[in-house]
Amino acid sequence: xxxxxxxxxxxxxxxxxxxxxxxxxxxxxxxxxxxxxxxxxxxxxxxxxxxxxxxxxxxxxxxxxxxxxxxxxxxxxxxxxxxxxxxxxxxxxxxxxxxxxxxxxxxxxxxxxxxxxxxxxxxxxxxxxxxxxxxxxxxxxxxxxxxxxxx
Numbered sequence: 001x002x003x004x005x006x007x008x009x010x011x012x013x014x015x016x017x018x019x020x021x022x023x024x025x026x027x028x029x030x031x032x033x034x035x036x037x038x039x040x041x042x043x044x045x046x047x048x049x050x051x052x053x054x055x056x057x058x059x060x061x062x063x064x065x066x067x068x069x070x071x072x073x074x075x076x077x078x079x080x081x082x083x084x085x086x087x088x089x090x091x092x093x094x095x096x097x098x099x100x101x102x103x104x105x106x107x108x109x110x111x112x113x114x115x116x117x118x119x120x121x122x123x124x125x126x127x128x129x130x131x132x133x134x135x136x137x138x139x140x141x142x143x144x145x146x147x148x149x150x151x
Contacts, residue, residue, distance in 0.1 A: 026042065028041065029063060029100060031063030037124075040116070043112050043113075046113070047085070056105060056108075057108060058071075059071055059100065062103075065095055068145035071098040078105045085098075086139050087145045088146050089146045090117070094120075094134065095119075095146055096116075099116055118148060120134045127150060132150040133148070134147070135147060
């Protein structure tokens, strides 16, 4: 178990350093609204943030805490441009869940996104499980991502 914790912590620190705010500061996104464990959105700057740019993105899984997702950078026509970032577990155990809907082309003004935060235990209990936690998982083409794993 300590090895899993250290891996999650090691993978989560680079993500944390690229966030401008980790506490939920906004209402849950339309896709997360009403879902168990949805704690609201927060501002996120990718590690390769481009100030003053309107960037374009597609999400590989929509708002689905049970599936690891990848946010894929595109141009305004939806053609991939090589940018991407995965979902993540924060040190407090919350899941960073990208949005909006699956494969929906959307923009980030000033290259700043607004992902949702989820309490995985609350999400899993709300889905009928005994408990749950955020775990690191793969979501190609992203090298790393995360999801809620229920027991």
